Amino acid sequence: MRAEREPQTADMPVGKAPALTRQLAEFIARTRWDDIPPAVRHEAKRALVNYFAVALAGCADPAVEKATAVYGRFRSAEEASLIGRPERTDILNAAALNAMSANVYDFDDTHLPTIIHPTAPVAAALFALAQSAPLSGEQLLLAFVLGVEVECRLGNAVSPGHYQRGWHITSTCGVFGAAAGAARAMLLDAQHIAWAFGNASAQASGLVETLGSMSKSISVGNAARNGLLSALLAAEGFSGPGQPLEGERGFLRVTAERPDFSAISEGLGRDWALLSNTYKPYPCGVVLNPVIEACLDLARGAQLSLADIERIELVGHPLLRERTDRPGIRSGRESQVSAQHAVAVALAKGKAGLAEFSDASVMDPALRAFGSRVVFIDDPRFPVESAQVIVTLRSGGTVSRKVDAARGSLEAPLADAELEAKLRELTAYGGSGVAAQPLIDALWALDSAGDAAAPMRLARACGA
Amino acid sequence: MRAEREPQTADMPVGKAPALTRQLAEFIARTRWDDIPPAVRHEAKRALVNYFAVALAGCADPAVEKATAVYGRFRSAEEASLIGRPERTDILNAAALNAMSANVYDFDDTHLPTIIHPTAPVAAALFALAQSAPLSGEQLLLAFVLGVEVECRLGNAVSPGHYQRGWHITSTCGVFGAAAGAARAMLLDAQHIAWAFGNASAQASGLVETLGSMSKSISVGNAARNGLLSALLAAEGFSGPGQPLEGERGFLRVTAERPDFSAISEGLGRDWALLSNTYKPYPCGVVLNPVIEACLDLARGAQLSLADIERIELVGHPLLRERTDRPGIRSGRESQVSAQHAVAVALAKGKAGLAEFSDASVMDPALRAFGSRVVFIDDPRFPVESAQVIVTLRSGGTVSRKVDAARGSLEAPLADAELEAKLRELTAYGGSGVAAQPLIDALWALDSAGDAAAPMRLARACGA
Structure with a gap:
């Protein structure tokens, strides 16, 4: 940069x-x-x-x-x-x-x-x-x-x-x-x-x-x-x-x-x-943005349930792993920098707002159990605003999404109107x-x- | 220790x-x-x-x-x-x-x-x-x-x-x-x-x-x-x-x-x-204590004037040099961690109290000019509470003092009565x-x- x-x-x-x-x-x-x-x-x-x-x-x-x-x-x-x-x-x-x-x-x-x-x-x-x-x-x-x-x-x-x-x-x-x-x-x-x-x-x-x-x-x-x-x-x-x-x-x-x-x-x-x-569009460490966007997209498109998933690979810049490899977290605050939680909650709920990164959300046993299935793959060729999420299904197939420039990145900045909407939503x-x-x-x-x-x-x- | x-x-x-x-x-x-x-x-x-x-x-x-x-x-x-x-x-x-x-x-x-x-x-x-x-x-x-x-x-x-x-x-x-x-x-x-x-x-x-x-x-x-x-x-x-x-x-x-x-x-x-x-008996970095004590002793015993001195060698633990090699200082506060000033003022005034490490003291041209004559010699065998000061006179001779354990060190601690005296003096x-x-x-x-x-x-x- x-x-x-x-x-x-x-x-x-x-x-x-x-x-x-x-x-x-x-x-x-x-x-x-x-x-x-x-x-x-x-x-x-x-x-x-x-x-x-x-x-x-x-x-x-x-x-x-x-x-x-x-x-x-x-x-x-x-x-x-x-x-x-x-x-x-x-x-x-x-x-x-x-x-x-x-x-x-x-x-x-x-x-x-x-x-x-x-x-x-x-x-x-x-x-x-x-x-x-x-x-x-x-x-x-x-x-x-x-x-x-x-x-x-x-x-x-x-x-x-x-x-x-x-x-x-x-x-x-x-x-x-x-x-x-x-x-x-x-x-x-x-x-x-x-x-x-x-x-x-x-x-x-x-x-x-x-x-x-x-x-x-x-x-x-x-x-x-x-x-x-x-x-x-x-x-x-x-x-x-x-x-x-x-x-x-x-x-x-x-x-x-x-x-x-x-x-x-x-x-x-x-x-x-x-x-x-x-x-940020999501209340998380910014390096998680492309991962969350990919997972939200997968949740919408592929109708995945956590139970169907054998393994999830997160391919991204090494910073992604360094800052967000946090399994076994115990608070909403920790969840904001936990790829394990972010992936699980985005896939399971199809949302990634403050409620999804709250203490209550973290206590969900299904989300907690999912963390061990998340695997990081460092690839320094990925800019931090990009990531690929590869889902291996228990059925044997795989689905994957690659996000080149997550919403909220310099390449895809939130518009003024989106910032206004963020202010309205967060005020509520x-x-x-x-x-x-x-x-x-x-x-x-x-x-x-x-x-x-x-x-x-x-x-x-x-x-x- | x-x-x-x-x-x-x-x-x-x-x-x-x-x-x-x-x-x-x-x-x-x-x-x-x-x-x-x-x-x-x-x-x-x-x-x-x-x-x-x-x-x-x-x-x-x-x-x-x-x-x-x-x-x-x-x-x-x-x-x-x-x-x-x-x-x-x-x-x-x-x-x-x-x-x-x-x-x-x-x-x-x-x-x-x-x-x-x-x-x-x-x-x-x-x-x-x-x-x-x-x-x-x-x-x-x-x-x-x-x-x-x-x-x-x-x-x-x-x-x-x-x-x-x-x-x-x-x-x-x-x-x-x-x-x-x-x-x-x-x-x-x-x-x-x-x-x-x-x-x-x-x-x-x-x-x-x-x-x-x-x-x-x-x-x-x-x-x-x-x-x-x-x-x-x-x-x-x-x-x-x-x-x-x-x-x-x-x-x-x-x-x-x-x-x-x-x-x-x-x-x-x-x-x-x-x-x-x-x-501390003197208002300076503690590593200066043995140097000051040696200089005060030289000032008392040898009747030195700064003008008589060609060069002063300070032999001590490397910390002495690392923490106090500060020539050309401009404030009393800096003088507290300046071997150059401490040596000059102790030799010239025969005292080493707060007045000798004040802004006014630092402005003395004779003391300022003396700094370039101070030379550090690292010797890791010296404990920090010890030092040797070797004075080479313009006349060609040398005088030297070695302090093994400066006043105020663990080996020669200030007595309770000395601490009381310090409190009385500093209160005044x-x-x-x-x-x-x-x-x-x-x-x-x-x-x-x-x-x-x-x-x-x-x-x-x-x-x-």
Whole structure:
């Protein structure tokens, strides 16, 4: 997905490391709304429609409930709102809790080259900021575009080793995106933005091991909260090291074996990460999309019952196996990254919505028993947005479906109307009572809004 | 410093990983005050005397001032106090800010096998907790001993690769220590303690690159704050993964090349980390102690002036060079880990207190110019607590001092009376107006105190 280039790796002598922190900070400080191409501006709004959709679904999840209760004990103000919830809180807590809601089902957007969920950390920080300080829609959108750009460029630089090693890349890179976005929205100069990066570097955390547990939401929330905090501290003159990103013991070298420095500078201001952003039709790890689509198609066409199936082979990019080979799962949350569950439920129910990836769905004995029949076949020639599902029947025959570009991939993106439908459906699922249409209208009109916080008011649940 | 043993490394098949999270959680849940040997109990109190001493010095540092201002905007209550400061705040902010004060000058204690500063994250979390819930001195001390044990055992398991790679081990392991201590003080059962570890694993962060900048204090503060938060979340049923420590993508494997699992289980409940804890006579990286002592001795005995010196060779363990070869520094904070500055100032002034490692001291042109004359000679046969300083004079002669066990090492520990003197001296340096003697008395009597928060009230500054 990346352009061909000569990578500048960390093997280069330290003294020759490019001044990436300074370069990024200056880029953030100098870029204007006029510099953002129309397609990127529109993609930013699409990302936000998807963000509110998924947050309105996740806002009543038990992890969010419990975090809201504990964080709520430590709220200093009632200046900011929670998407789909009635509580009000301070901007740091709001940033954390809204990012959690948006990401808790892993139903949020995906920057394909890195598998980062880019919007949750950045948008949650910026909308919280907008509720405590005057910020126009255009200012918020510009800060959002730049925050996502920083987050994804850092992700590109540390991929693929970073996630493979066990870093939850949405959390670890998200804190820099939130810091960059917040610093831009606060109109900090390049020096203070660099300090915000330094303050964020001290807080980058999150482990893949926590996926499937509530703990994951902490690091995603922290990415938003601590990114915002990093900018607030920098604004106060709380200073950071000179090279928190590229330094010998900086973020890039510590969390990746061979960071690709050129991924940060090359095409900066010309190639935009948001144009590699995608939105999920199913509430699962994005690498499962083609598998689910193939299984839904098989369920419709071939009228299969699980009992008829001897074995299912999943042919795909090795990432498919690495991220989703999870048999014997015990929670809805784990099921979102379990190919075994996804295959079984899509074939058995012919659906793949949030209900199919719930705790109740996972407890179905027929689905559980099916997992052992799923076999992974790595084929690096498959792009991650494609997969082939080969079903061997007990009767001896086989049926198969190959999906070249799953719905929701860059090649087959969800249309604006599909994103609106997703927001309507997930708002109903979350049960907050929020009215979807005014929120949708406000998001499409955000670039001309005088007050960027307007969508937050529309997304707040009434009653308690 | 560790016993001989057959290390169980991460190369073992994943399925065979020992259940370390469960083992540690059960250890924390079941250990009683009666299980703690008298020498460990006393060492815990010595660690706390040193903790209040260094926090009373650091409480007025600009990093703490600025963090107090920003964090203060987000305080939900005025239930907890700040050491040496007049403000009151909530327990999460108090945990963060007091840990920052204690560590900001790197003058806090050192667990020698890992170079962790163990007390700041754990004590700051526990004293904050004590200000919001009934906790006896004995309960706090037990939780403190156990928190330090967890922190240092994790540190042993990931050393030395973890710090070498660039992880600020006090921060990354401190969050687990604070979580363990807080969970014990809250009387959580083993399952909930394991969840606290999972919640902490999502928040372990901190980079060596930030040393010498204000950003470092964020991760140290977060270790205390987020460890406490991890336990509060676990108490609410916010659950974590099964193996946040030993799992394939868990803390140990992600942050160390070859984690030594046996360092966590071996001798658990028999060998205590606090007995490897040391207290600094000088406000510098502990590896500088023997160098400074040798230089002070040379300054006294040989009547050297910097102008007389052609070259200085520092012979020591490679860690001495790795952690302190920092010429051309520009701040007092950087000077604390700069052998170049330490050598110059100790020789020129015959002193090595906080004033000698201040911003003003670093600006002295004579000291700055001297750095290029310092040469490191690695000799792995030298233990870290020893060093030899060889001075070649312009006149052609040489003088030399070898220190086998610097003051403050395990072999030559600071006496209780020296720790008291340190507290008195640093209280005066910090200028808070806190009365030292009542605080000293309260700390030595902490095990019989009904209210563990008593020292916090004595350490609070009045005015404002």
